[in-house]
Amino acid sequence: MSKTFYHFLMKYRHPAPKDEISKFANHAYNDHSFPKTSMEYHEVSSYLELNGHYLDSMTIFDEAWQLYLLSEIKL
Template sequence: MGSMTFYQFLMTQRNPNTQDEVGQFANNAFYDTEFPKQSTDFDEVSKYLEENAPYLPSMTIFDDAWQSYQVVLQ
């Protein structure tokens, strides 16, 4: 499982009916054609989201998703 990108992990969190913030982030990221889909680098994804993701109301949601991603990689 160690070769999974953050985007691939995030897509496992998608749920069109969710109220969960990470799930909503995943739903929105799915429609973001510029999302760095191949990245496994925190700084790269974080910088992209800060500059290009108006659909993400708080970077804390990304931080929570990234923590979950790290657990999956182990």
């Protein structure tokens, strides 16, 4: 993998988010403690379980992670 999850997620940022992943991206951008250099599922997942109060459900993270994996396979 060449991009961190955070770097991948930032392409979903939008001033007027229309879906849950865009909302997640906006919140992650504003979360100064987000593990920005991580490419590890468990590291990001553990962080969000403890600090991701802005996520309605971890399913949103799981969906974003699957998109991340698919984008990295194509590289």
